[in-house]
Amino acid sequence: MRFLPLIWSSLRRKKFRTIFTLLSILVAFVLFGYLAAINMAFRLGVDVTGADRLVLTHKVSLILPLPFSYLARIQAIPGVVDVAHATWFGGIYQEPSNFFPQMAVEPESYLRLYPEFLLSEEERRAWFANRTGAIAGRSTAERFGWKVGDRIPLQATIWRKKDGSRTWEFTLEGIYDGAEKGTDTTQFLFHYDYLDEARAFGEGLVGWYIIRIDDPHRAAEIAERIDNTFANSPYETKTSTEKAFVQAFAKQIGDIGTIIAAILSAVFFTILLVAGNTMAQSVRERTSELAVLKTLGYSSRLVLTLVLAESFVLAGVGGGLGLGLAWWLIQQGDPTGGGLPVFYFPLRDLLLGIGFIGALGLAAGILPGVQAMRLRIVDALRRT
């Protein structure tokens, strides 16, 4: 501790250089943190999917519908605990760019399948009771400034009404929160009955089924049993775990997510290389000063510790501030203004960032530190 003033004064030796080095480390870590969140969003929050949930879609493509009558048949299959269904609505709220997912569901069963959607008891009852009622996730509600009781019109792109109109009106009966950070709070959910009775075509069809099973370890076996039940019917099915389903979907965009992540990690390391080199350079310039310290009786080990400490202070301060700033930026919301399903700083990446800070401090300090340790006083003093 008593060497702190010494470290402090060597950092102040070239103030501009110290500040610029700090700032470039800071920028690198802001980028790192922000990209971690974006990468997470591209993975569509796959880490928080339910292990005991399966998703059943049409075998040919998930855009093809399935009959509503499958519900009871799925329910009867051994290993299945609970079933819900959902249908994609795909409406436009005011402008096509205001995208958020809208699904027609059977409210009670859907909320049973997704306990991570937290809704107060009153809102829950109000929604169940109102056929044209809907609920929205917190981030979508905040994005458009909705409050409970608001009337929300959506322009259908798929589902025309029987009377030929395309405007569907809903009353917002509740706003749900996510139980976990990664829970998707962008969904807009409303009664399937409302959709099914008023739409001009597609009666009795649903989009996909969500199934809870009793034992996640038997997921593959149960999925196969379900698909066999519907094999050779006009609507063949494909059942997969929710995780596999979300992953496959994320990978459809995924190539780009991977490319961005790859490019950016390359650059993250470029900036760190630059900062590390500057730090090493500043130690080399002080060779004679370090020799003086040794002359005064500082042990080689102590000189190494001093150089390393200096490098760790720079990396720690710059990196720490950078991660902090990234965290703050992420709190301000995602860059598309609420369009990404999840946007948060994953804990795993935060820890990884802290690891990188340590690695940077060590990498930048170790070479000049060892050189300083091995320095022979006579040589060093003669060099000037």
Added chain:
Amino acid sequence: MVGFSLFGWISQVTTVTLLNLRTLRERRGSSAVAVIGVAGVVTVFVAVLSMAEGFRATLATTGSPDTAIVMRGGTDTEMNSVLFREDTRIIADAPGVLRTAEGPLASAELFVIVDLPKRSTGTVANVALRGVQTSAFQVRDKLRIVEGRRFEPGRNEVIVGAGAVRQFAGLELGSLLHLGKTEWRVVGIFSTGGTAAESEIWCDASVLQPAYRRGSSFQSVYAKLVSPEAFDEFKEALTTDPRLNVKVMRESEYYAEQSRLLHSIITGLGTLVAGLMGIGAVFSSLNTMYSAVSARTREIATLRALGFGGGPVVVSVLVESLLLALVGGVLGGAVAYFGFNELHTTTLNWQSFSQVAFAFAVTPALLVQGILYALVMGLIGGLFPAIRAARLPVAAALREL
């Protein structure tokens, strides 16, 4: 007199600059770091924007201005549209449609999505399967069969786009495709010169209708017009026809519209990230130039004592910084060009909900932008150290000896 002093000034600038550049070798470590910093930023800047550019270019060249697409009114993509057989006949007979001996050049089409495994990840992806009428080959006149032959009407045969063959497994010539209860034989591979249609699979619409229980309905009509100018007349005739409720767009606009969202997201994200990284690179070139100046304190002070002005010193430092940035910019541009140009990938086109194969396009305009960006970084990184060099108090600097 004025001319003479200007000449003197220029000769001073040249002298100091050459002196600086000659000593570059002694500072190659820190100079190399500044160059790498700038190169890294330019690589990312150009690479990310080339991805956005490639995606845009693929969709923008897909449509031609003398082709119109007709869908049901109120829908925004072919996928959500429904047109009945009567509708498609009325559309084909509308004024403005190009006619040949066989009839009007209009193709009523079906557009469905099928799941196929992606080669790169092995997971399923949405691939567009389009059912067309034989006139489609004349409507899309860019289409060429590069291997095999066209499908025969009425048979379960498909032809596959060159982009789709590259990106999805099981589409090679001669292979059998199982979709639901029907089997399709791949009989040909077609190219359209890198447009979005190359990511699709095509078959006969009349075979696809029963396979997907579509009865006699279609989803869109593609019509070749007499000329690009005939579009207004064609659109007017269809939208005022009381028998129809349709939306009419130029094919080129329809596809350009689809690229807008993703293009703006990637460009926005790329600019944001490159901007942040640029700040980091400016710090590293500031460091390099400050240490370059301080390493030469003596020389600069000597020059000043000999009567050299402050201006030439400023210019010389700036020139050095810009030169380093230029090298970095060119290096970064080269890495982006050789590493990413023509790199093939696919992504989900949200509007059509199907995969579009495209290639990164590192265009000359992007390279110029990248190098300009490098020069801006070099200018900022050199300016402050240059001013400092010019302001060095001569006496104090000489004493530092």
